[in-house]
Amino acid sequence: MTSLTLRCISRRADTHDVASWQFAPLAETLPPVLAGQCVTLHTEIDGKPHCRAYTLSSSPQDSCWQVTIKDVGLVSHHLHQTLQVGDHIRADGPFGEFNLTALPCERPLLLSAGSGITPMWAMLRDELAKRPNADIRFIHSARSPADVIFADELTHLAKVHSGLRCALVLEQAPADHPWIGRLTPTMLAELAPDLHERHVYLCGPAPYMTAASTMLAELGLSPEQLHQESFGLPPAEPAAATSDHFWLTLKKSGKKVKILPGQTLLAALEAAGETMMAACRAGVCGACRCTTAGNIERQSVMTLSAQDLESGVALACSCTAQGDICLDY
Template identity: 40%
Template sequence: MQLTCTEIRAETHDVNTYLFESDQPIDFIPGQFLPLQVEIDGDSHSRCYSLASIPGDNRYALTIKRVSGGLVSNYLADNARVGDNFATLSAGGEFHYQYAQQGKLLMLSAGCGITPVYSMLRARLQADPDADIVFVHSARTPADRIFPRELEQLAQAHPNLRLCWVVSEGAESGQLDGQLDARLLLSLTTDIRERTILMCGPQGYMEAAHGWFDALGVDPERVFHEMFAPVSGDNGPEPASEGAGHTLTVADKAVNIDGSQTVLEALEAGGLPIFAACRAGVCGSCKCKGDGEKLERTSVGPLTPQELEEGYFLACASRVTGDMQVTLP
């Protein structure tokens, strides 16, 4: 599929929304992402970006934050222009509207993690205008809020939608000053145990939120989330030493891998066919199966506990500690 950029909107100083027309309809569920393919200096790079759109919109919107050291996000921020063309693959992602279709919702987001949650919010209100929803977004400053005008309009049109802005620096009238924590969250949603929780944000925010839910007695089965950045390697096992060489066997082909390489890097170097969109342990497109006891993972992305138990892992976010048989999807 081919996308043509028709508009670029500056949401904040480091976040843009890129609006596209497509040469063919794109089938997606609110909350899913598109694997955008970007040519930089003659090389093709794929990254997954959540859609801010819902089905029926006349354009497809991707909201993208400039990331320090981010190759593709920085290239788009500095170079993308109206009229540019980009290739994309089918939409993907397991964090989507299936979790938001019924019941009372608590929707939490921080930073650019608002994008898939915003899409699901729009879809739910379109299907059920009277849905009971609490939407809490955390931002560093008032100017760092994403979609403020659109969300305020939704809240005005739907009295059943309670919109809360939590701003850590320079909060203005109508905004909560400080950072979200369990006590504040409970004050906003006294019935939190009755709500389905959908959230997306950076790693630290997500880890803190799970702590709040534990403290408040929220059933983990009611919590659904997506991280928009990979888990830091500092929080996982130390990678094997660069001198440690092992062998990956895929069907009847063997490739070498050293301690500095991810499984993805080794498979690509060996010419094996594996697709990876985000390359950051988020989207799950490079899911493989192997021996979990020989893996060091820095992210499990969207993998379920059952998949982890069965030996599935993300090739882009895993290294090995021994020779291993790998099954590609």
């Protein structure tokens, strides 16, 4: 994975709580990127290093990289408050397998909500640059018209590309808006009547992902036709009221950390006041690689080789303990 220093060349407000930054390389050239991939941005907050993974909202045809960030969470809020034109920032990447290049389809249906629009926007622009007359359906869900990222740009693309059909599903909207509320099977049937002939690309907050994937399954879409990426893994089911727990022993210090059934290694470490590098928190970027000894369950093995798995390497953000384990990072 490439690490490089970027210079901020533009900052733009997209909505009341979302902004986009454009970056050019300080010395290096930008590495090749696939639409839908992510980068990890590194920063310091109160003298401590932090990092966070963000999807590139730029397309591979662009001469610079763009990230579009909602002002929520420690690192994102810090970037909103401090990152200005002319500033330098370190980035790792790109990475990620959620893209139309790795998962091609002649007639895609893009479903997104909130900040989940960022990979869709990149993939949409890239696909239309390659196939201007592509048959694409794009359904985006948001709270209100003021919360729709890239609203004007989407309208423009739909006007100049006859094969593109866009629809906004809004929880709060004027009475004459055709799609008010949350996405329903009836809406899907009207907006994508040929659903079973398409592949679906899904991205958004965990509750939206769960509801949409369940809906698609109930409508008979095969698992092979659904490709998805979420911002953060769904929260683990809370453990039943019990004293049962495992012990997570830190190899370097010998410190023992309590970890509950279903709790990720990263969550247990942070609850105990330990600091661990973590960016995407979705088992995608590999920033939280660690070595374990003991019985674990991995929810993601992305970025891990067969040799890594044999050696006990895991991604702390998407790995749970099945017994007492030893951890090195």
